Amino acid sequence: MELGGKLLIAMPGLGDARFDRSVILICAHSEDGAMGLIVNKPTPDLSFAGLLDHLDISRAPEGRDIRVHFGGPVERGRGFVLHSADYPRGPATMAVPGGFLMTATLDILEALAQGDGPDAALLALGYSGWGPGQLEEEILRNDWLLADAPADLVFAADDSAKWVKALKTLGIDPLTLSATAGHA
Numbered sequence: 001m002e003l004g005g006k007l008l009i010a011m012p013g014l015g016d017a018r019f020d021r022s023v024i025l026i027c028a029h030s031e032d033g034a035m036g037l038i039v040n041k042p043t044p045d046l047s048f049a050g051l052l053d054h055l056d057i058s059r060a061p062e063g064r065d066i067r068v069h070f071g072g073p074v075e076r077g078r079g080f081v082l083h084s085a086d087y088p089r090g091p092a093t094m095a096v097p098g099g100f101l102m103t104a105t106l107d108i109l110e111a112l113a114q115g116d117g118p119d120a121a122l123l124a125l126g127y128s129g130w131g132p133g134q135l136e137e138e139i140l141r142n143d144w145l146l147a148d149a150p151a152d153l154v155f156a157a158d159d160s161a162k163w164v165k166a167l168k169t170l171g172i173d174p175l176t177l178s179a180t181a182g183h184a
Contacts, residue, residue, distance in 0.1 A: 001027075001136060002029060002097075003026045003034060003100070003110070003135065004026055004028055004096065004100075005026065005095040005097025005098030005100070005149055006025075006026050006027045006097075006098075006123045006146050006147065006148065006149060006171065007023055007024065007025060007026075007135070007143040007146070007147045007148065007149045007153075007154075007164065007166055008022070008023070008024040008026060008036065008135075008145070009022075009023055009144060009146075009147060009166045009167060009170075010022040010023075010105040010141075010143070010144060010163070010178065011078060011142055011143055011144060012177050013066055014143050014144075015039070017141075017164075018072075019038075019128075020165070020176055021038065021040075021163040022038050022041065023038070023039050023040040023041065023120065023153075023158040023162045023163055023166045024036040024037065024038050024043075024072075024128055025037050025039050025082065025096070025100065025149055025154055026135075026163055027080075027082075027094065027096045027100075027102050027138070028096070029122065030155040032132055033129065033130050033131045033132050033134065033135070034129070034130040034134075034135045034150070035127055035128070035129050035130075036072070036128045036129075037054055037069070037071040037072065037080060037082055037102075037124040037126065037127055037128065038069060038070055038071055038072055038124065039069065039082070039122065039124075039130060039154050039159075039162065040069075040105050040159045040160070040162035040163060041069055041070040041159065042065070042070075042124065042159050043068045043069060043070055044068050046068050046125075046129075047065075047066050047068065047073065048064075048066050048067070048068055048112075048123065049065065051068060051079075051109075051123070052109065052113050055106065055109065057106070057109055057110055057113050057178075058113065059113045059114075060113065060114045060115055062114075062115035062123065063113045063114060063115050064112040064113070064117060064121075065117055066112060066121050066122055066123055066125070067083075067122050067159070068124075068125065068167050069120075069122055069123065069124045069125070069159075070122070070124070070125060070126060071124025071125055071126045071127045071128065071177075072124075072126045072128030072129065073126060073128070074125055074126055074128065074129045075127060076126035077125070077126075078104065078125070078126065078127075079104065079109075079124070079125050080102055080104050080123070080124045080125075081102065081103045081108045081109070081112075081121055081122070081123050081124075082096070082100060082101075082102050082121065082122050082123075082124060083100070083102070083103065083108070083117070083118035083120060083121035083122075084090075084099075084100070084101070084118045084119050084120040084155070085099050085100070085118075086118055086119050087101065087103075087108070087111075087117055087118035089101060090105070090107065092105040092160060096146060098148075098149050098151075099151065100149075100151070100154070101118075108121075108165060109123075120155040122154075122155060134135050136152050140161075145167070145170060147166055147170050148169065150169070153165055153166060153169070156157050160171065
């Protein structure tokens with residue numbers, strides 16, 4: 001099962017408050033595990049401008065302002081910029097299936113601060129990670145639903161609506177979801 005480039009949609013009753021109503025883009029998946037970024041949980045106490053100040057990166061008047069998200073509980077001090085493929089790829093940029101790119105170097109933050117960079121981007125602090133077979137087990141346990149990852153949903157401005165919109169891409173009304181799994 002190839003999960004790279006797919007969305008994980010948290011089911012009710014997942015049992016981990018950090019992932020309640022989360023939508024996660026799986027950036028990498030292999031037999032060694034999986035890595036993804038939560039795309040719908042903005043950090044309430046950290047802005048992009050504040051982060052640039054902290055990193056001593058100057059911002060031009062035409063500088064971009066992107067949202068800063070909680071990407072997951074692993075390495076929360078590390079930042080990842082998930083972005084559209086229109087920005088030149090460097091050696092520190094990873095292709096994510098589905099037409100996304102992920103860059104974890106300061107040059108992309110500097111470009112955004114100057115008004116350049118990719119058309120669509122979000123910054124995630126930390127990431128969500130799974131060991132070998134762990135994510136597959138969680139999916140079988142009915143912790144997550146899988147969906148395609150349209151860029152307009154991933155980069156949508158209204159983070160609070162992404163969980164419902166992701167469910168609707170599967171034709172699911174969130175009011176009909178149950179926290180109890182059934183197996184035939």
